[in-house]
Amino acid sequence: MRAAVLREFNLPISVEEVELLDPDPDRVLVRTKASPFCSTDVTSFHGNLGKIPPTILGHASAGEVIEVGSRVAGIKPGQRVIVPGTPECGTCYYCGIGRPDQCSELFDLGGIYPDVARTAEGQLVSAAGCVGGYAEIMNVSKNQVFPVESDLPYDVLALLGCGITTGVGSVFNVAKVQPGDSVAVVGCGHLGLWAVQAARLAGAARIIAIEPLADRRALAGELGATDLVDPSLQDAVAAVKSATAGRGADVVIEAAGAPEAQRLALEVSRRAGTVVYSGVDHGTAEVTLPQIPLAVQSRQLVSTQNGNVRMRRDLPRYIGLLERGLLDASPIITSRYALDEINLALKKSETRDDLSGVIVF
Structure with a gap:
C-alpha cells in the first residue's frame, strides 16, 4: 500500500510504497477513505509528542472494512466504519469505570505503538496513536473500529473520530x-x-x-x-x-x-x-x-x-445531528487533499489557513 511515512522529525513526510503486515486475529484491515489532518499531527511532526519514526501519523479516520481477524465479532467486510483516536476495549480499569476515553489499550502503551507495515529497506513502521490514518489501508484493533449506518460523506464521518467528538x-x-x-x-x-x-x-x-x-x-x-x-x-x-x-x-x-x-x-x-x-x-x-x-x-x-465520548452511545446521536443539519461540517472542512499533498496539508494546518483539512482517498 501507499502511506505517508514520517521518517524524521521536521523533514518532509515521505509518501511511499510500504508492505502491510499481516493482521493478527484481533485486528481489522480498513481501506481508508478520509483522514483529517489535525494540529496534533503538526506537533508530532516536530517531535513534541513522543512519536518514534518511522511512523504513519493520522489518528482519526473513516473507511470501509476489507478483512477481519478470526477473533473479531460484529464487524464485517464492506461495512462503513469510523476509526477514532481512542479504542474502547471494554475490559481495562478505565473502561470498567465508564471512562473509555482513557482506555489502557492506548494510554498504557507508553508511546510504543503497534507496527503495521515495513519499508522497502525492511524497517518496521508503526501506526501513530494506533491508527495510522495517512495510509491507503489501516491495520487496527477491533476495539478501535465502529460500524456506522449513514450516507454522510466519508470526509464528514472522519471528523467523528476526533474533532466533533472532542x-x-x-x-x-x-x-x-x-x-x-x-x-x-x-x-x-x-x-x-x-x-x-x-x-x-x-x-x-x-x-x-x-x-x-x-x-x-x-x-x-x-x-x-x-x-x-x-x-x-x-x-x-x-x-x-x-x-x-x-x-x-x-x-x-x-x-x-x-x-x-x-x-x-x-x-x-x-x-x-x-x-x-x-x-x-x-x-x-x-x-x-x-x-x-x-x-x-x-x-x-x-x-x-475526546469529549469523554463513549462511541457506541454517542455516535448515533452525533450522526443524527449532522444528518439533520443541526451540526454543520461544511464551513469547517476547509480543504481536501490527496495523499501526495500531505505536506501541503501539514503546512496549511501549521499556518492555521485550514480549520480541518482532510486527506481523501
Missing part, C-alpha cells in the same frame, strides 16, 4: 451545559467551532467566542456565538464579564492549547463555574494558574480527552 462532547458530556447558561469558548479552531455549535444546541443564552483570528471569529458568529472577542485587542476578561452581568462565564471550553489560553480560560470563568480543558500545546508544556481563583472560588476545573 468539541461536542466537551459541551454535552463534560460541562453538561444547560439552557440559559453562558458559555465562553477560548480558541475557535475546529474544536472550538464544534463547541460553539454544541453550546447553541444545548440552549446557552450567551456564547462568547474568544479568538484572535478575524475569519475564525466571524465564523463562530455565523455558527451561533452571540459575542465575539479579539483577545489581541480587547481585555477578554472584561469583555466576558460585561456580557455576563459582571460575573464571568458559567462554563468555559478551552480549545486553544497554548498555556496562556488555558490560564485565560480560568480567568474568564465565574466563581463556582466550570472550566473544561481540551487543548495541548506540546508534550512538556506547563500552565501557571492564580491560586485564589483556583483554590478558593470553587471552580470546577476538568480536562477531557
Whole structure:
C-alpha cells in the first residue's frame, strides 16, 4: 500500500510504497477513505509528542472494512466504519469505570505503538496513536473500529473520530451545559467551532467566542456565538464579564492549547463555574494558574480527552445531528487533499489557513 511515512522529525513526510503486515486475529484491515489532518499531527511532526519514526501519523479516520481477524465479532467486510483516536476495549480499569476515553489499550502503551507495515529497506513502521490514518489501508484493533449506518460523506464521518467528538462532547458530556447558561469558548479552531455549535444546541443564552483570528471569529458568529472577542485587542476578561452581568462565564471550553489560553480560560470563568480543558500545546508544556481563583472560588476545573465520548452511545446521536443539519461540517472542512499533498496539508494546518483539512482517498 501507499502511506505517508514520517521518517524524521521536521523533514518532509515521505509518501511511499510500504508492505502491510499481516493482521493478527484481533485486528481489522480498513481501506481508508478520509483522514483529517489535525494540529496534533503538526506537533508530532516536530517531535513534541513522543512519536518514534518511522511512523504513519493520522489518528482519526473513516473507511470501509476489507478483512477481519478470526477473533473479531460484529464487524464485517464492506461495512462503513469510523476509526477514532481512542479504542474502547471494554475490559481495562478505565473502561470498567465508564471512562473509555482513557482506555489502557492506548494510554498504557507508553508511546510504543503497534507496527503495521515495513519499508522497502525492511524497517518496521508503526501506526501513530494506533491508527495510522495517512495510509491507503489501516491495520487496527477491533476495539478501535465502529460500524456506522449513514450516507454522510466519508470526509464528514472522519471528523467523528476526533474533532466533533472532542468539541461536542466537551459541551454535552463534560460541562453538561444547560439552557440559559453562558458559555465562553477560548480558541475557535475546529474544536472550538464544534463547541460553539454544541453550546447553541444545548440552549446557552450567551456564547462568547474568544479568538484572535478575524475569519475564525466571524465564523463562530455565523455558527451561533452571540459575542465575539479579539483577545489581541480587547481585555477578554472584561469583555466576558460585561456580557455576563459582571460575573464571568458559567462554563468555559478551552480549545486553544497554548498555556496562556488555558490560564485565560480560568480567568474568564465565574466563581463556582466550570472550566473544561481540551487543548495541548506540546508534550512538556506547563500552565501557571492564580491560586485564589483556583483554590478558593470553587471552580470546577476538568480536562477531557475526546469529549469523554463513549462511541457506541454517542455516535448515533452525533450522526443524527449532522444528518439533520443541526451540526454543520461544511464551513469547517476547509480543504481536501490527496495523499501526495500531505505536506501541503501539514503546512496549511501549521499556518492555521485550514480549520480541518482532510486527506481523501
